[in-house]
Amino acid sequence: MQKTIIILGATGNLGRKIAHELLTNKAKVKAVVRIGADKEKVEQLAQNGIEVIEVNFDDPVALQLAFAGADCLVIALAGLKDVINDLQIKIVEATLAANVPRFIPSDFCTDFTVLTPGTNRNLDTRRAFHDFINTKKIKTTSIFNGAFMELITGNMPLILYKLKRILCWGNPNIKMDFTHTQNVAAYTAKVALDDNSPRYLRIAGESISANETADLLTKISNNTFKLLKTGGIGLLNILIKITKIFAAQPNELYPPWQGMQYMRDMMEGKAALKMHDNNKYDLMKWISFEEYLLKEKFTS
Secondary structure, three states: OOOEEEEEEEOOOHHHHHHHHHHHHOHHHEEEEEOOHHHHHHHHHHOOOOOOOOEOOOOOOHHHHHHHHOOEEEOOOOOOOOHHHHHHHHHHHHHHHOOOOOOOOOOEEEOOOOOOOOHHHHHHHHHHHHHHHHHOOOOEEEEEOOOEHHHOOOOOEEEEEOOOEEEOOOOOOOOOEEEEEHHHHHHHHHHHHHOOOOEEEEEEEEEHOOOOOHHHHHHOOOOOOOEEEOOOOOHHHHHHHHHHHOOOOOOOOOOOHHHHHHHHHHHHOOOOOOOOOOOHHOOOOOOHHHHHHHHHHHOO
């Protein structure tokens, strides 16, 4: 029987890819979007065979009606407390009222269950939402994917191309998990269609250390890359506190200090996993660090 999957956030990069993967897996896909969402993106979803439902997210009855009949609800929204905690709570309550049996929250990040509370604002927001959802009678699966692979040239500048350096805090041999958004989307689609998926799933397109990253860049480029050892994790924590004082930007999703918190969490080793759930589903082709860098031409 064809399953109906509802996705919130389908107009975004990850959400759009999840919706496409669900269609590829023969699911019936409904995208619930805010009233007034980007018309071009909404039209594109409709052209791809996705039913689009515009809803006032502050109307619990409207949300309940939009969710009715779904087999699973997937959230691919990004934001601060107003989205990750407050809005997701509203969504869960409407999901329960609509008798939707399964829920995949917007937990596409590093595994914060093994990290120290109070040290990463965005992860603490997700942790607070988990405290809520874990009290509800709905089957929930969180997918942890480390960092999105695309962030290495953006909010997490691990590779400093102009300097021919790999930024390193602490132990350069600590493995860091990176997963391409395309792999996250494909995996999420399979989870959404799997009635027996567990509470937590952990994936990584590649686990790689700062030392290994330097070796890889040296191999695939015409330059020699070396480590830029900036200090230990303790020094990074001090710099995070200073940056929060002089560049607070509390309403920004990724102010400088937030990116530093993510880098600290990955490089201190607590989130480094020896086992992943990559092999849970067949026919998954994982994009490697090298493949991504070569494709994006970030090697010269």
